[in-house]
Amino acid sequence: MAHPNSKDRALRERAEAVIPGGMYGHQSVRLLPDDYPQFFSRGKGARLWDADGDELLDFMCAYGPNLMGYGDELIDAAFTRQLALGDTLTGPTGLIVELAEAMTAMVAHADWAIFCKNGADATLMALMVARAHTRRKTVVLAKGAYHGAAPWCALGPAGTTPEDKANRILCDYNDVASLEAAAASAGDDLAAIFAAPLKHDAFVDQALPDPAYARRARDLCDAAGALLVVDDVRAGLRIARDCSWSAVGVAPDLSTWGKCIANGHPISALLGADKARRAAASVFTTGSFWYQAAPMAAALATLERVRETPYLEHIQALGEKLREGFAGLAATHGFGLRQTGPATMPLFLFEDDPDLRQGFCWSSEMLKRGVYVHPWHNMFLCAAMTAADIDQALEAADGAFKALKSQSPTLAPVEKMRFLAA
Ligand SMILES: Cc1ncc(COP(=O)(O)O)c(C=O)c1O
CATH class of the missing domain: 3.90.1150.10 (Aspartate Aminotransferase, domain 1)
Incomplete structure (x- = not known):
């Protein structure tokens, strides 16, 4: 100490x-x-x-990243085996396909996957895909919800401009009326509703999702042709072996994952439904380390444990x-x-x-x-x-x-x- x-x-x-x-x-x-x-x-x-x-x-x-235990021998062995074969190469290995298959098989709403490094990469991509899909700008999210430290969602003002956060409308988590008002004030410009799977803000009591709130978010997105995003970066795999809102019977169009999906090895993911596939393919998004094979091997070993234990x-x-x-x-x-x-x-x-x-x-x-x-x-x-x-x-x-x-x-x-x- x-x-x-x-x-x-x-x-x-x-x-x-x-x-x-x-x-x-x-x-x-x-x-x-x-x-x-x-x-x-x-x-x-x-x-x-x-x-x-x-x-x-x-x-x-x-x-959050430690799900199965620090230094888990089987997961780390999968990681180091792949490291010895090759990690960051000129192109991805077949593991990226295997991992996309494993994640879309596990998460009911998902038909495709894109892998990246941090949760903030995945939430930013979700925003871009929603905007590409709808050709609109506005996103509704809950006050105080954390979706990463990128300028569009950073909690503090330092280093960000008002423009970075201009196309956001905030609502109160679990408050259907405030969600409806936020969606209404987006007019015909609603690209997405971003939802934390539960209220897990710092300094205040947590709150499980009210199923009525989750269902209303789904309905509002459907009515507006917008995409519903569940940000499962923090809660993913600690509530369900599926998207966390499967527990309340609501399927999003996009979900974001990170932290524990490879038990601490660096990888995150955006998962999406067919509806958003074309938009996802149209967005140019990438990173030097997004194709790393060793964390993918670790993720496959982690998901096997998730499925089988x-x-x-x-x-x-x-x-x-x-x-x-x-x-x-x-x-x-x-x-x-x-x-x-x-x-x-x-x-x-x-x-x-x-x-x-x-x-x-x-x-x-x-x-x-x-x-x-x-x-x-x-x-x-x-x-x-x-x-x-x-x-x-x-x-x-x-x-x-x-x-x-x-x-x-x-x-x-x-x-x-x-x-x-x-
Ligand atoms: C719900 C949620 N979304 C996104 C993020 C951002 O993830 P990362 O820190 O890996 O960028 C976090 C991180 O704590 C998170 O809790």
Whole structure:
């Protein structure tokens, strides 16, 4: 952990000099408790080792990519076998066809696939395909929903222009009236409705999709001739072995995938229905590394595991055990803890904790007990976790709640909270 004089501290000092802000993006620990390590040296299964060698049971799973366990031997063997044969070549290998076949067989709405690297590549392509298909500009999306860090959807204003976001209309997730109003104000220019499979925004409770909202999004797209996009980059394969909105019986025209589809190897995908095939073929979109064969081999091995093992039922059962255990402990220790979202992607927020000081304090106490949790972002379970790991997390939570009770959380990250409020 980040003790003074630790390797972590030394790396942070060096990083300050050569990495803007010391670290960027979602893996910067700037908005986490001060004792959270910034740097790691190793991961195996459900565990991480930070740069100082401290072992942590990891409930962030690399912010999603770790689905089957870090360093999964079969998946990594498929990756390295292909690496030895060839990875980035002058053209793709046959694996791209195999992978497109595997993904379209798994995801009911999909008839074709395009592969890329990051989730943001896939969401940008979805936008371009929808615009090419409809020859219109406007996209409806939910306020606060994250679809990547490209200028059209970046959360912050820095480095973007008003024009980048000009053709967007925001609605409230799960609010049918606001969705209808947004679609109506697009007039005859609606290209797409972008939907997160659930509300999984940071800092607020998660919300599962209201089936009526999902169905209305489908109907509005059909009525307008627009495309419905489900952004499954984060939730994909942790809710269903299909598009996550299959759980509410709604099929999109396009879905975006990334993060865990190759268990941490770099690959993402845009999947689409026949309806959008011609538009997808017309858009020029590519990248030097989009055809890499080794991540495709890893994705094929991951999808085989998805099809042939009860990994999903396993993480659902563990997630329920964790949720019940935390609820019981919170009640025993007299804390109000809101647990929201699917059990496989839990988010914990304390009641009456507007500046998250209890959450920070509790997370910090969990870290001291060897468990890495997040005070304001949804977490993830992976299939390498066991019931014994959940017991370890519950034991740590018992201690963390006790510690929280015995201290007034003056460890409040006041500066961080000011940053958040700004
Ligand atoms: C729902 C969603 N869409 C898109 C993205 C962007 O993915 P990436 O960070 O791989 O570009 C993310 C990343 O967290 C995400 O959660």
